[in-house]
Amino acid sequence: MLQDIPTPILRESRGYVLETERLTLRKPTLADVKAIAHLANDRRIAENTRRLPHPYLSEHAVEFVRATAGAGGETVFLIENSSAPIGMVGINWREPDAPELGYWLGVEHWGQGYGTESARAVIDYFFEEFDHDHLFSGARVANPSSRNILEKCGFQWSGVELHRFEALGSSTPVDCFRLSRGVWSSLKNWGSSMRRNR
Numbered sequence: 001m002l003q004d005i006p007t008p009i010l011r012e013s014r015g016y017v018l019e020t021e022r023l024t025l026r027k028p029t030l031a032d033v034k035a036i037a038h039l040a041n042d043r044r045i046a047e048n049t050r051r052l053p054h055p056y057l058s059e060h061a062v063e064f065v066r067a068t069a070g071a072g073g074e075t076v077f078l079i080e081n082s083s084a085p086i087g088m089v090g091i092n093w094r095e096p097d098a099p100e101l102g103y104w105l106g107v108e109h110w111g112q113g114y115g116t117e118s119a120r121a122v123i124d125y126f127f128e129e130f131d132h133d134h135l136f137s138g139a140r141v142a143n144p145s146s147r148n149i150l151e152k153c154g155f156q157w158s159g160v161e162l163h164r165f166e167a168l169g170s171s172t173p174v175d176c177f178r179l180s181r182g183v184w185s186s187l188k189n190w191g192s193s194m195r196r197n198r
């Protein structure tokens, strides 16, 4: 459940650092370009994310890090496990009224709960830092693990839309999800109940 993972937010001069049980989420810098390009250059990632090109080259990582550095840039966190980068998570503000959660992990880091853990941290950050009542996200209908993450985090399915995926060079159906502040807050406050024998 959401409340199982406390997410202390440490304010740093360069932005925020989010800490979870196993992960540190921080702003990426140009020093991370090689690691980002190495992790992201996999078709299994690109085919499930809307804007990641394939092949993913160092130039793409440089452009991405520079875009996140400017004022009003994207809300993006590099995910680290034991100081080693393992992926990326963030909020896309392209449509300011419909902020969108997105994430990807290097393939060797799949299947260990890191996707859920980092999504939860950024969801907490979003509702604690921004005055928005809804966070949006989506997963290709052929992407059950991402859909599972969204459902575990309290997102509710709102329909299917066609979206263009850069690496596919075409549009594909996407399950759309929405998380309301009310559901998030309810999950965060859902304390454990005790059962006693009489």
Ligand SMILES: CC(C)(COP(=O)(O)OP(=O)(O)OC[C@H]1O[C@@H](n2cnc3c(N)ncnc32)[C@H](O)[C@@H]1OP(=O)(O)O)[C@@H](O)C(=O)NCCC(=O)NCCS
Binding pocket: 044, 045, 046, 048, 049, 102, 103, 104, 105, 106, 109, 110, 111, 112, 113, 114, 115, 116, 117, 138, 139, 140, 143, 144, 145, 146, 148, 149
């Ligand atoms: C999606 C992604 C981040 C998942 O990361 P992860 O760390 O492996 O995910 P988690 O381990 O936290 O959770 C995945 C959940 O999906 C489940 N799952 C995995 N494959 C599944 C499948 N084929 N069918 C149903 N459930 C599946 C897992 O069992 C897990 O649920 P559980 O914790 O209840 O067991 C990772 O696969 C990825 O980077 N994919 C490519 C990019 C991408 O899809 N990004 C999302 C764009 S919307």
